[in-house]
Amino acid sequence: MxxxxxxxxxxxxxxxxxxxxxxxxxxxxxxxxxxxxxxxxxxxxxxxxxxxxxxxxxxxxxxxxxxxxxxxxxxxxxxxxxxxxxxxxxxxxxxxxxxxxxxxxxxxxxxxxxxxxxxxxVFNSRYEPVNQMLKKVVSAGRLGRITYGAGYVPWFRSQEYYDQGGWRGTWKFDGGGALMNQGTHTVDLLRWLMGSEVKRISAFTALLGHERLEVEDTAAAALEFANGALGILFATTALWPGQPARVELGGTGGMIVSETSCLKTFKFAQPEPGDEKIIEEFGAPPIVGGASDPKAISADNHRRNFETFLKALDAGVEPELNGVEARKAVQIVLSVYESARTGKPVEIR
Ligand SMILES: NC(=O)c1ccc[n+]([C@@H]2O[C@H](COP(=O)([O-])OP(=O)(O)OC[C@H]3O[C@@H](n4cnc5c(N)ncnc54)[C@H](O)[C@@H]3O)[C@@H](O)[C@H]2O)c1
CATH class of the missing domain: 3.40.50.720 (NAD(P)-binding Rossmann-like Domain)
Incomplete structure (x- = not known):
């Protein structure tokens, strides 16, 4: 107990x-x-x-x-x-x-x-049931040699959202813009699902749809992973009306695409008997997410996130999403900013 x-x-x-x-x-x-x-x-x-x-x-x-x-x-x-x-x-x-x-x-x-x-x-998106299921599928090797991994956050935030927050859109307190604040969940999901770290980044950032922000509202990056796969990161808060965040992974053995809580693609060169059931279970849930409204998220994934932490306390072990693990997404985002600033690829060590 x-x-x-x-x-x-x-x-x-x-x-x-x-x-x-x-x-x-x-x-x-x-x-x-x-x-x-x-x-x-x-x-x-x-x-x-x-x-x-x-x-x-x-x-x-x-x-x-x-x-x-x-x-x-x-x-x-x-x-x-x-x-x-x-x-x-x-x-x-x-x-x-x-x-x-x-x-x-x-x-x-x-x-x-x-x-x-x-x-x-806290990376509540990891605890979305569809993403927990995908982690198992990717870890089981069903994508074959993984060749591609991408995360897209095509979101919208109004000028008022930034104006009323005070700290939002500042380097000191927000640490960045669309990628650091809204996109960081997808950055974490991508590297966690890939099971391989981002090794090299070439990126661009821009302020395209808002005024008076110190930070970017749009970021685009090309990625090279440690396992050799190539990929893409794209995050914006300047794309009205906003679409669900999406993660895409694929390789020589299959391809998967998830949009927040919903499975969009689940295809394998070698199908397995349970695949149809998985598509039925995860293919249709309503998509809940902050694409255009930051409050349009559910507390369920925070609950699962906290529950996993308490299980680690009970067992006296490190939580799976500890400080070292949560640091990695921030390192990727900061490397995107460095590459955009210097115009050069950035190696992550
Ligand atoms: N996991 C998610 O899905 C998710 C969603 C939204 C925000 N967030 C994160 O949550 C954090 C807060 O975002 P928010 O939208 O709730 O902001 P907010 O502005 O609504 O709330 C921040 C609160 O912190 C208080 N505060 C500021 N500095 C403080 C300090 N030093 N000590 C004590 N209180 C202090 C403010 O008075 C305010 O009440 C950010 O890091 C944001 O990235 C996470």
Whole structure:
């Protein structure tokens, strides 16, 4: 029987609500308290979920009922609360992207290694049932020699979305634009499903459909994977009305395409008896995703993401999506930016 873990939430904005819903749906989790740098926001949030609100981070982290802290602050403000939580002996599950620079991520990883606490990332798309199924299929070798892997995020965000957020579209707090913020899930999915790391990148970025952003709203990259396969990454928030994010993988033995929660292509040179059933099960679900509305996601995949983290705590092992694993997508995104800036291919080591 698993123990019940007390949870605290730091950052009670848009995604903080998804964290609360996910935690409330877990049988072995209990939501205890919330903290936000805007005290009023934490209070309103705490009233809504019937929990405590704290007005200082230290008081929040001193709460002995809290075992696990989830972080939903702006991306460039993930490091400070994550490092502080480690010092207070709390495990952390931190939103994507883990942070906006590799040195800040390394500080987070180091703080938890030193404290003996666990640091986990959030890549909720990985926990979409169709993607869990595809991971097994690719790992079983059914694509033959993998020759191609691509991720597309043809999304739309209005000018108001950037204008009202304050931190959105800034290097310091968003860490980048369409690829770092909206595209990072697809970057992670692609490298995770491929089972091979991106080795070399040539990229372009541009600001095409918005004004006053420091960062790109469109990014396109050519990829070379360690296994020799070639591929593509494309992310934008300037493509109205927005289409579901898509991952495509293929090789000498087959091809698969998934769009958020829905299987679009599942074809193999050597079909197996269960294939038709898989197409029936995953081929038709309604597509839920943030293609044009950032709130149009479900809390189910956050719940699965958190559940996997708690299983690792129960077993006393590293979570599969730990800090080192969540760092990799950020490294790819930063390499895209470097290639676009310098006009040269970037090697990832
Ligand atoms: N996994 C997903 O699908 C998903 C979806 C949306 C956003 N996100 C991520 O969640 C994070 C937050 O995004 P959001 O849209 O909820 O932002 P938001 O602006 O709606 O909320 C952020 C909250 O953090 C608070 N805050 C800021 N700095 C703080 C600090 N230092 N300490 C405590 N509180 C602080 C703000 O007052 C605000 O209430 C980002 O990293 C974003 O990339 C993930």
């Amino acid at each position: 698993s123990k019940t873990y007390g949870f605290g939430i730091i950052g009670t904005g848009m995604i903080g609500n998804f964290h609360a819903k996910a935690i409330n749906e877990l049988p072995n989790a209990k939501l205890i308290a919330a903290f936000d740098q805007v005290e009023e926001r934490a209070k309103t949030f705490a009233d809504q979920y019937g929990i405590k609100a704290y007005s200082t981070l230290d008081r929040f982290l001193e709460d002995p009922q809290i075992d696990v802290v989830t972080i939903g602050t702006p991306s460039g403000s993930h490091m400070e609360p994550t490092v502080s939580a480690a010092k207070f002996g709390k495990h952390v599950i931190c939103e994507k992207p883990l942070e906006v620079t590799l040195s800040r991520i390394d500080e987070m990883i180091e703080a938890h290694q030193k404290a003996g606490t666990k640091l986990g990332g």
